[in-house]
Amino acid sequence: MLIGELAELAGTSARTLRYYEEQGLVRPQRDTHGYRQYDEAELKVVHEIRSLLAVGFGMDDIKPFVECLRATGSGHVCPDSVAVLRRKLAEVDGLLAELADVRLRLHTQLTQALAHRETPCSSPSPTPPSTRSC
Template sequence: MRIGELGRRAGVSTRALRHYEELGLLPARRRANGYRDYDERDLRVVAEIRSLVDLGFALEETRPFVECLRAGHATGASCPDSRAVQRRKVAEVDDWITRLHAVRDQLVAQLGEAPEPRCAVTPHDT
């Protein structure tokens, strides 16, 4: 399939696909006419990349997953390098959660210390 079809089927722009190619995440085969040529395996790789990016992975962090898929594994998370990246990402998310809880606690404390605002509008008797 050509780049436009891959983009439509994967739900990404052709510009993104070219960027993946520049990074070495999506090697393109070329037809005799110079057009890029992709297959179902490439669609699977792009879906894996998008799924990981949607979870907050940087493009470079997807490389072990892509390599795992290209090596013939059923999932991109089947290989030790992928699992190591996943563990680092879990630790990163845990750190974000800790920091967010601290920010939340600070905001709640500030709300508790602030005087209750007075209502500027007086109710009308009907």
């Protein structure tokens, strides 16, 4: 299939496919006129690339998955892919811990703000209560 056909089937653009080729991830054949020709295996590779990008992997992280996919038919079973998965999982766990800390701090601040708002002002003021700020 030509680059336009692959782009349409993969839900991407020809420009993106050329970028993947520059990164060494997609391997087109060239016909006698120099046009890129892709076989069905490249569609699977492009789907793998796009799914990994969608969950936050970078282009360098994706290379072991593509190599593994070409060698075994599955991008996740080779030692290099497993190492990248472990590293990415540890990164995500760290981000989740940071987010949990931020959430706790925000919850504490909100609780304090609501408690302060519900507490009447300690000093009397000549300003009517509806316009008074504490």
